[in-house]
Amino acid sequence: MSEHLLEVRGIDAYYGPIQALREVSLHVDKGEIVTLIGANGAGKTTLLNTLFGNPRALVGHILFRGEEITRLPTYQIAKRGLALVPEGRHIFPGMTVEENLVMGTIPVGMEHADEDRQAMFELFPRLEERRDQRAGTLSGGEQQMLAIARALMARPEMILLDEPSLGLAPLVVKRIFEVLREIAGLGKTIFLVEQNANHALKLADRGYVLVNGVIELQGSGKELLGNPQVRQAYLGGH
Amino acid sequence: MSTHASPTFIRPLREAGVTFVLALIVFGPISGLVLDGYSIEPHLGRPLLIASIVAAGRLLFGVLEQTPFGQKLLARNARKASGGVTVARGDEYKLLYFVVPLVIAIGVTLPFVANKYWLGNLILALIYVLLGLGLNIVVGLAGLLDLGFVAFYAVGAYFLALGAQYLDIGFWTALVCAPMLAACFGAVLGFPVLRMHGDYLAIVTLGFGEIIRLVLNNWLDFTGGPNGASVPAPTIFGLEFSRIAKQGGTPFHEFFGLEYSSDYKLMFTYLVLLVVVLLMVRFLTKLRQMPMGRAWEALREDEIACRSLGINHVIVKLSAFMMGAMTGGLAGVFFATYQGFVNPTSFNFFESALILAIVVLGGLGSTLGVIIAALVLTLLPEVLREFADYRVLAFGALMVLMMIWRPRGLIRPKRPHFAPEV
Numbered sequence: 001m002s003e004h005l006l007e008v009r010g011i012d013a014y015y016g017p018i019q020a021l022r023e024v025s026l027h028v029d030k031g032e033i034v035t036l037i038g039a040n041g042a043g044k045t046t047l048l049n050t051l052f053g054n055p056r057a058l059v060g061h062i063l064f065r066g067e068e069i070t071r072l073p074t075y076q077i078a079k080r081g082l083a084l085v086p087e088g089r090h091i092f093p094g095m096t097v098e099e100n101l102v103m104g105t106i107p108v109g110m111e112h113a114d115e116d117r118q119a120m121f122e123l124f125p126r127l128e129e130r131r132d133q134r135a136g137t138l139s140g141g142e143q144q145m146l147a148i149a150r151a152l153m154a155r156p157e158m159i160l161l162d163e164p165s166l167g168l169a170p171l172v173v174k175r176i177f178e179v180l181r182e183i184a185g186l187g188k189t190i191f192l193v194e195q196n197a198n199h200a201l202k203l204a205d206r207g208y209v210l211v212n213g214v215i216e217l218q219g220s221g222k223e224l225l226g227n228p229q230v231r232q233a234y235l236g237g238h
Numbered sequence: 239m240s241t242h243a244s245p246t247f248i249r250p251l252r253e254a255g256v257t258f259v260l261a262l263i264v265f266g267p268i269s270g271l272v273l274d275g276y277s278i279e280p281h282l283g284r285p286l287l288i289a290s291i292v293a294a295g296r297l298l299f300g301v302l303e304q305t306p307f308g309q310k311l312l313a314r315n316a317r318k319a320s321g322g323v324t325v326a327r328g329d330e331y332k333l334l335y336f337v338v339p340l341v342i343a344i345g346v347t348l349p350f351v352a353n354k355y356w357l358g359n360l361i362l363a364l365i366y367v368l369l370g371l372g373l374n375i376v377v378g379l380a381g382l383l384d385l386g387f388v389a390f391y392a393v394g395a396y397f398l399a400l401g402a403q404y405l406d407i408g409f410w411t412a413l414v415c416a417p418m419l420a421a422c423f424g425a426v427l428g429f430p431v432l433r434m435h436g437d438y439l440a441i442v443t444l445g446f447g448e449i450i451r452l453v454l455n456n457w458l459d460f461t462g463g464p465n466g467a468s469v470p471a472p473t474i475f476g477l478e479f480s481r482i483a484k485q486g487g488t489p490f491h492e493f494f495g496l497e498y499s500s501d502y503k504l505m506f507t508y509l510v511l512l513v514v515v516l517l518m519v520r521f522l523t524k525l526r527q528m529p530m531g532r533a534w535e536a537l538r539e540d541e542i543a544c545r546s547l548g549i550n551h552v553i554v555k556l557s558a559f560m561m562g563a564m565t566g567g568l569a570g571v572f573f574a575t576y577q578g579f580v581n582p583t584s585f586n587f588f589e590s591a592l593i594l595a596i597v598v599l600g601g602l603g604s605t606l607g608v609i610i611a612a613l614v615l616t617l618l619p620e621v622l623r624e625f626a627d628y629r630v631l632a633f634g635a636l637m638v639l640m641m642i643w644r645p646r647g648l649i650r651p652k653r654p655h656f657a658p659e660v
Contacts, residue, residue, distance in 0.1 A: 078548025107548035
């Protein structure tokens with residue numbers, strides 16, 4: 001019945017006895033940029049991790065390309081064209097930039113490695129300058145770029161980003177969002193979890209607002225930007 | 239930051255002075271007072287000489303530091319000290335074409351030159367090299383702290399001893415089967431510890447090591463308990479290394495018309511061991527460039543990233559444990575053969591700690607470092623036999639000093655670059 005690329009139907013997730021998500025339903029269509037905003041502890045990261053099977057959704061279904069992925073182990077999900085850029089970047093600090101990119105090819109094999117690596121260096125010229133440098137020595141912004149590039153090396157159909165603006169200077173954040181737009185231009189579907197509601201909603205086609213594990217609001221990026229409730233809670237009044 | 243001003247001598251001179259005094263304090267009592275019969279004779283010239291040499295060396299360094307050449311060296315060292323792992327890009331290996339054949343040649347000729355005592359020490363040293371390489375996979379590459387590694391060593395050794403006793407298997411069968419059995423034990427240990435990290439993992443592995451030892455110690459009927467079990471001498475194409483062969487067999491020395499000597503057995507063990515160690519080094523180097531080796535290092539660096547990249551961390555951890563255990567089992571077979579006898583006291587926690595010390599001192603993840611550390615830690619105590627009582631003390635002090643000044647080990651871990659050239 002559904003033609004959505006990713007569909008989440010009424011999932012509940014728990015950390016031990018604490019319920020982190022309540023009947024969360026959302027969908028992302030092919031080629032869209034969708035953002036999920038919410039305050040600290042609303043369950044944004046939990047939702048992304050649940051999509052990747054950790055913690056598992058106890059109730060509900062997660063469908064990707066119409067296939068049920070709710071009960072698949074994490075490493076299998078990554079092989080189906082869904083890539084996650086985890087919160088806090090999580091690059092391999094002891095490996096060089098280039099090696100980090102090569103690690104990204106694990107789900108698909110080395111077949112297109114050379115070609116894709118070249119494409120990443122075009123998308124992120126900074127990474128090419130630093131290709132032989134250990135990733136741990138990069139600046140925060142460069143590390144975030146590397147994390148995004150590494151995720152793209154798996155040729156995913158859809159890329160999930162967890163707070164790519166975390167701890168970065170405003171100028172760098174701006175650059176990251178520009179890059180995301182470029183990536184969307186390449187035909188990738190993007191699901192973006194952000195605290196930086198202003199930037200995220202401006203970029204996104206549609207958005208969801210998560211409050212205490214429940215989806216409170218949804219709508220197009222513009223609608224949500226104009227919504228007084230959202231303005232009050234996430235954009236600092238006015 | 240290279241200053242092209244002419245070198246100043248004031249600071250180096252002052253430092254040399256301090257060095258002189260320190261050296262006098264250190265060497266004074268050691269070399270200045272000589273025990274002669276019941277009296278102590280002062281030889282004050284000697285500490286003065288030693289201290290002058292040391293101070294002169296310090297002065298030379300101090301001056302050299304200020305020359306452009308010295309500056310360059312310092313800069314290079316500073317770059318190296320940036321911490322972390324260096325990546326070899328291939329051209330560093332040119333040197334290896336000379337060094338590797340040389341090392342092999344020395345390794346092969348040694349048993350024909352060394353006496354029995356040193357041959358035994360060399361075998362032990364190589365056994366520790368093997369153990370170090372095995373633990374290096376688990377601790378150095380995959381980053382899983384294993385304090386019970388000696389368990390796999392015991393499994394290998396006891397497999398040969400008990401296998402010979404109950405199933406009549408020999409050295410060669412054990413050489414093939416013991417690593418497999420040890421790998422199975424590695425998997426058994428691996429499963430429960432998959433979810434654990436750091437301290438918890440260390441405690442569980444520590445317990446595992448002790449369980450194996452206590453079972454070997456207390457299962458009197460099967461293992462012989464503290465009395466141990468004897469291990470038969472190895473054979474080569476059915477030729478035995480004993481003075482008189484068992485029924486039907488021919489001893490090695492008779493077959494070749496040589497005088498009987500118990501050294502042949504040791505030489506044979508040494509040569510086979512050398513081959514196994516060399517193959518293992520080669521295998522490990524290759525493995526690090528393959529996806530499995532990459533996945534181990536990635537797991538050490540960041541488990542969350544690994545999982546989001548679709549690495550099956552269960553398989554990766556298990557494979558690290560099994561590979562490490564396999565190597566440990568292999569070492570056990572050689573140990574049992576060399577000793578001709580095994581009992582549980584050879585496999586106590588101190589052994590685990592020693593192997594871990596080898597890996598840490600050598601540099602976590604550095605194959606060359608682990609080999610050097612294993613040789614140093616096993617051969618040095620033999621050279622310094624007189625100080626045997628202080629051995630453990632010296633180890634402890636060495637560990638403390640290493641952690642302060644060279645926390646990444648003797649040799650900085652170097653890893654073959656695994657991204658193919660564009």
